[in-house]
Amino acid sequence: MTPKEKILIIQFKFLGDVVFLTPILKAYKEQFPKKELHVLVSKEAAPLLSNLTYVDKVWAFPRIRGRLNLFDSINFLMKLRKLNFDFSLDFVGNDRGSLITRFISAKKRIGAVRVNSTLLQKTAYEIKVYTDSFPSSYIDFNKQFIQKALNFQFLKKLPKMEICPDYSLVASSKKYFDGNFVLCHVSTTQEKKQWALDNWIYFYKLTEKYKIPLLFSAGPSNAEQLFLMQLKRRIPEVNILKPINDIKIFIAFLSRADLLISNDSGPLHFAAAMNVKIIGLFGPADSVRRASPIYTSQQKLFGEKCECINDLGRKHFCSTNKRCIDTIRPIDVFHLMNKQIKKAKNML
Numbered sequence: 001m002t003p004k005e006k007i008l009i010i011q012f013k014f015l016g017d018v019v020f021l022t023p024i025l026k027a028y029k030e031q032f033p034k035k036e037l038h039v040l041v042s043k044e045a046a047p048l049l050s051n052l053t054y055v056d057k058v059w060a061f062p063r064i065r066g067r068l069n070l071f072d073s074i075n076f077l078m079k080l081r082k083l084n085f086d087f088s089l090d091f092v093g094n095d096r097g098s099l100i101t102r103f104i105s106a107k108k109r110i111g112a113v114r115v116n117s118t119l120l121q122k123t124a125y126e127i128k129v130y131t132d133s134f135p136s137s138y139i140d141f142n143k144q145f146i147q148k149a150l151n152f153q154f155l156k157k158l159p160k161m162e163i164c165p166d167y168s169l170v171a172s173s174k175k176y177f178d179g180n181f182v183l184c185h186v187s188t189t190q191e192k193k194q195w196a197l198d199n200w201i202y203f204y205k206l207t208e209k210y211k212i213p214l215l216f217s218a219g220p221s222n223a224e225q226l227f228l229m230q231l232k233r234r235i236p237e238v239n240i241l242k243p244i245n246d247i248k249i250f251i252a253f254l255s256r257a258d259l260l261i262s263n264d265s266g267p268l269h270f271a272a273a274m275n276v277k278i279i280g281l282f283g284p285a286d287s288v289r290r291a292s293p294i295y296t297s298q299q300k301l302f303g304e305k306c307e308c309i310n311d312l313g314r315k316h317f318c319s320t321n322k323r324c325i326d327t328i329r330p331i332d333v334f335h336l337m338n339k340q341i342k343k344a345k346n347m348l
Helices: 015-031 074-082 095-104 120-122 138-150 168-175 197-210 222-234 245-255 267-271 286-290 328-348
Strands: 006-010 038-040 058-063 087-090 106-112 125-129 182-185 214-217 259-262 278-282 300-302
Touching: 006 015, 006 095, 015 038, 015 138, 015 267, 058 074, 087 095, 095 106, 106 120, 106 138, 125 138, 125 286, 168 245, 168 278, 182 267, 182 300, 197 214, 197 222, 197 328, 214 222, 245 267, 259 267, 259 300, 267 278, 278 328, 300 328
Parallel strands: 006 038, 006 087, 038 058, 087 106, 106 125, 182 214, 182 259, 259 278, 278 300
Antiparallel strands: none
């Protein structure tokens, strides 16, 4: 029997980027069901791809943030190398992905590069796909990359983003908060994407008399949790979600939300991939160009035009006197939330 052709997809970036990859994975597997599709991501991102029927194997690279950790991971990489992949496809083309691509040494090594990519990045791949002129939108970028890399033709409409929660963990998730809730995720890892505390407080006060069950959450970092605690100090009666360190349980918890309101963050994209209703708050130009096109007008609100462009746009904090994200008015978030809730009730 002829062995199955084995393909390795590599994605080393943020958690949301792994979610943006799922439509491409599904479209590829639907066209080539007999090919063995493997995906290599960081350990913390691997649960996002669990339970997807069109991925044959998810490889969770034992990553330490800020370090390659190649020496400690040599046994892991040797397992991948021994599989003798027919080709590997690196959607990011950063240092981590290029080094691992060389080590695994698939028969064909394909990767995303740019004009200003390092020599290491450019020499890692036999087939280089220059992405400088690709669309800004994350999903459109991935779509064009696989088209160029493999001469892949999409025969039908691109599938939606998808995450399959482990429903056996729903009961465990209820110990954090039981009952219905609208989740407000208030933080991001980039300060410039984060709606101001005063805006969240004003929004909360708008909802008080309607008794909407708001629950506030933040990311696990010290800075993000501090932001959440500042909200709690300003409004002692507000419901706060304790950190859920197990991402599988967090996904199960998030799947129960009636609605998620969030800045451009991982939880926003996780929720959308589970068909949870969302409202995304987009301010910085990078978020507006890359993430917001994925969503409809009923799922997002924009701030005023961002002035952080070029070199300023690469910083994690806002360098202007007027933060674009903070020009989104709480009253507009409130009105859009009511529309979403009313629409959901009418569909019951």
